Amino acid sequence: GEDVEQSLFLSVREGDSSVINCTYTDSSSTYLYWYKQEPGAGLQLLTYIFSNMDMKQDQRLTVLLNKKDKHLSLRIADTQTGDSAIYFCAETILTGRRALTFGSGTRLQVQP
Amino acid sequence: EAGVVQSPRYKIIEKKQPVAFWCNPISGHNTLYWYRQNLGQGPELLIRYENEEAVDDSQLPKDRFSAERLKGVDSTLKIQPAELGDSAVYLCAKETGIRNTEAFFGQGTRLTVV
Numbered sequence: 001g002e003d004v005e006q007s008l009f010l011s012v013r014e015g016d017s018s019v020i021n022c023t024y025t026d027s028s029s030t031y032l033y034w035y036k037q038e039p040g041a042g043l044q045l046l047t048y049i050f051s052n053m054d055m056k057q058d059q060r061l062t063v064l065l066n067k068k069d070k071h072l073s074l075r076i077a078d079t080q081t082g083d084s085a086i087y088f089c090a091e092t093i094l095t096g097r098r099a100l101t102f103g104s105g106t107r108l109q110v111q112p
Numbered sequence: 113e114a115g116v117v118q119s120p121r122y123k124i125i126e127k128k129q130p131v132a133f134w135c136n137p138i139s140g141h142n143t144l145y146w147y148r149q150n151l152g153q154g155p156e157l158l159i160r161y162e163n164e165e166a167v168d169d170s171q172l173p174k175d176r177f178s179a180e181r182l183k184g185v186d187s188t189l190k191i192q193p194a195e196l197g198d199s200a201v202y203l204c205a206k207e208t209g210i211r212n213t214e215a216f217f218g219q220g221t222r223l224t225v226v
Contacts, residue, residue, distance in 0.1 A: 004154075031213055033215075035217075041219060042116075042203060042217040042218055042219040042220050043155070043203070043205075043217040044217075045214055045215070045216065048213065048214065088154050088155075090154070094213075098143075098160070099145055099147075099157040099160050099168065100155075100157070100215055102154030102155050102156070103154050104152070104153050104154050105152075105153070105154055
């Protein structure tokens with residue numbers, strides 16, 4: 001079955017770049033996502049990448065996909081205190097089972 | 113993009129009691145999901161609907177959980193009887209985006225079973 005792994009915690013200083021990493025096991029994954037969850041809130045979709053791409057940039061966010069190694073990363077440039085949250089990596093296969101499979105989340109702490 | 117409305121936001125019940133959660137995906141989308149998020153973990157699928165039909169309920173504990181989606185819009189998820197281990201956040205999501213590749217989540221219902 002599908003499995004998505006993330007590191008648990010990352011701490012950075014305000015203004016630095018943050019890089020959150022994710023690995024997945026299913027080579028059939030078609031779309032890979034990054035969601036943000038603030039305390040007591042639902043999940044906010046930040047960005048996603050199609051599996052035939054290796055990079056996507058959206059303002060301060062850069063997603064890198066290494067399909068050979070099944071590795072996904074999210075880089076946040078100029079990290080702000082408002083970026084403190086839990087970040088979830090997720091994947092889906094668009095044939096058959098289409099629900100998202102999530103990692104356990106990476107807690108990003110931004111220190112002033 | 114209209115949101116996903118869930119109610120209640122919080123619910124505390126005693127074990128063995130029933131509980132129900134409600135979800136309205138607003139602008140009426142074909143695909144609706146219920147996920148459960150345990151503390152410190154990512155969400156896990158409970159059930160997926162295409163219109164009124166439950167097309168994937170393989171992860172739903174059918175001895176105590178049930179769900180329905182009448183008229184292919186609103187949905188309810190019920191637990192009867194609740195157990196201590198059911199304490200979690202229950203999230204509803206709809207598909208959106210140009211190719212329906214984006215899952216848009218509601219704020220969830222936080223259930224505490226005591």
